[in-house]
Amino acid sequence: MKKYLCEFLGTCVLVLFGCGVAVLTDANLVATALAFGLSIVAVAYVIGNVSGCHVNPAVTFAMWIDKRISGKDFWLYIIAQVLGALAGSALLVLLLNTTNVGDYRTVGLGANGYGELSATGITLPGALVTEIVLTFVFVLAVLGVTKDKKNSPVAPLVIGLTLTLVHILGIRLTGTSVNPARSLAPAIWLLGEPLHQVWVFIVAPFVGAAFAALVSFFIDLEQTKKNKVEVFDIEKVEALEKVEPKKVVVEEESKEEKEQPEPKKEKNNTKKPAPKKPTNKKPNNRPRKNQGQKQN
Numbered sequence: 001m002k003k004y005l006c007e008f009l010g011t012c013v014l015v016l017f018g019c020g021v022a023v024l025t026d027a028n029l030v031a032t033a034l035a036f037g038l039s040i041v042a043v044a045y046v047i048g049n050v051s052g053c054h055v056n057p058a059v060t061f062a063m064w065i066d067k068r069i070s071g072k073d074f075w076l077y078i079i080a081q082v083l084g085a086l087a088g089s090a091l092l093v094l095l096l097n098t099t100n101v102g103d104y105r106t107v108g109l110g111a112n113g114y115g116e117l118s119a120t121g122i123t124l125p126g127a128l129v130t131e132i133v134l135t136f137v138f139v140l141a142v143l144g145v146t147k148d149k150k151n152s153p154v155a156p157l158v159i160g161l162t163l164t165l166v167h168i169l170g171i172r173l174t175g176t177s178v179n180p181a182r183s184l185a186p187a188i189w190l191l192g193e194p195l196h197q198v199w200v201f202i203v204a205p206f207v208g209a210a211f212a213a214l215v216s217f218f219i220d221l222e223q224t225k226k227n228k229v230e231v232f233d234i235e236k237v238e239a240l241e242k243v244e245p246k247k248v249v250v251e252e253e254s255k256e257e258k259e260q261p262e263p264k265k266e267k268n269n270t271k272k273p274a275p276k277k278p279t280n281k282k283p284n285n286r287p288r289k290n291q292g293q294k295q296n
Contacts, residue, residue, distance in 0.1 A: 003051035004076050008084035010043040010055035015088030015182055019110030022175075023092070024101065027110075027119070029171055036176075037164030044156030052146070053156075056179040057081055058209035062139045065213035078181075085185035093189060109186035111194040112175040112201045119172045127174050128204050134166040135178040135208025136215075143216040177201035178208070 014036065021028075021035035044053040052069075054060045057078045064074040089109055096104045111117070114127035122130065141162040145155045163178070170176030177183040183201035187194040 003073075004080040006047035006051040006053070007055060007077050007080040008087070010047050010051070010053055011081045011084030011181055012088040012091070013043050014039045014055050014179075015085045015185055016091050018182070019089065019186060020092050020095070022110040022171075023096065023107050027171060027175070029168060032171055033164045033167035036167050037160040037162075039160075040163050041156045041160035044159060048152075048156060051077075055081060055084070055181075056205075057181050058135055058179060058205035059139055059142055061206055062143055062209040062213040062216075065210060066143060066216065081181040082184060085181040086188065089185040089189050105190055108194075109189055110175065111186040111190055112177045112183045113194055113197050114174060114200065115197075117193060117197065118174060122173050124200065127200050130170060130173050131177055131201060131204030132208040132211070134170050134176060135205040136212045138162050138166050138178050139209045139212035140215060143212060144219075147216075147220075174201070178205050180205050 017039045018032070018036040022032040025031045040053070040055070043055060047053050052063070054063065054077055060069065060074055060077045060081070063069045064071070069077070092109060093104050096102075096107060101107060114122050114124055118127070142159055145151050145158045151158075166178055167176045170178075180202040183198055187198035
């Protein structure tokens with residue numbers, strides 16, 4: 001239960017700070033990109049050891065493909081993330097209602113979009129390609145840096161900086177989703193055209209995440225192949241033959257020694273002379289009776 005709660009809180013923080021900065025700074029490129037990136041860094045150091053800090057259904061989908069989480073966790077993570085994103089958007093609406101920024105429906109809550117909702121008027125195909133590519137890069141970085149536990153101290157920084165990078169490119173195009181939960185929550189609050197377009201920012205991140213998982217698997221497969229000696233590489237084979245056979249012979253000999261039964265000890269018919277027992281009797285100095293009678 002703790003990990004689902006962590007995913008809820010993490011996604012709530014990401015949407016509140018990321019979308020909040022986008023709204024209050026009029027989608028300033030640097031400020032918005034840093035807001036999303038630093039939110040991930042902060043949250044990852046807090047909940048990373050509990051849930052893995054996915055806070056993104058696309059990341060969870062890639063982790064499931066990579067067989068790092070179960071099917072049960074896959075669905076419960078996504079439910080927690082969507083609810084967390086809705087909570088983050090609700091908090092943002094409450095904050096905006098206390099200011100003179102304007103009605104949240106006019107401001108937009110940091111919703112993603114294409115066409116008229118895009119700063120550059122990107123088309124539907126362009127939006128699909130953009131989100132697939134950006135999600136692919138982001139999720140591939142997440143999968144790569146989290147494979148080895150030795151990277152745990154720096155993993156949040158790598159993930160946060162990568163998210164910042166993809167936002168720098170995507171903010172002026174689609175607003176940068178790479179996260180279906182982050183896109184769905186503002187669209188539900190705004191309704192209308194953002195809700196009609198939100199399918200793009202759900203489908204494309206999942207497609208990009210699937211590609212990232214497949215590429216990550218291929219990279220791992222190639223690394224394992226490098227550790228194996230090719231049959232036609234004669235120099236490597238000869239070099240290994242000088243070292244490996246000795247190890248193999250030693251291992252086989254040790255196995256044979258273990259497998260061989262211990263020889264039974266043959267009974268020795270020659271009896272060893274029993275050690276003389278020390279006598280505790282005191283020497284008898286009394287004269288014998290017979291001797292005394294003879295003297296008489």
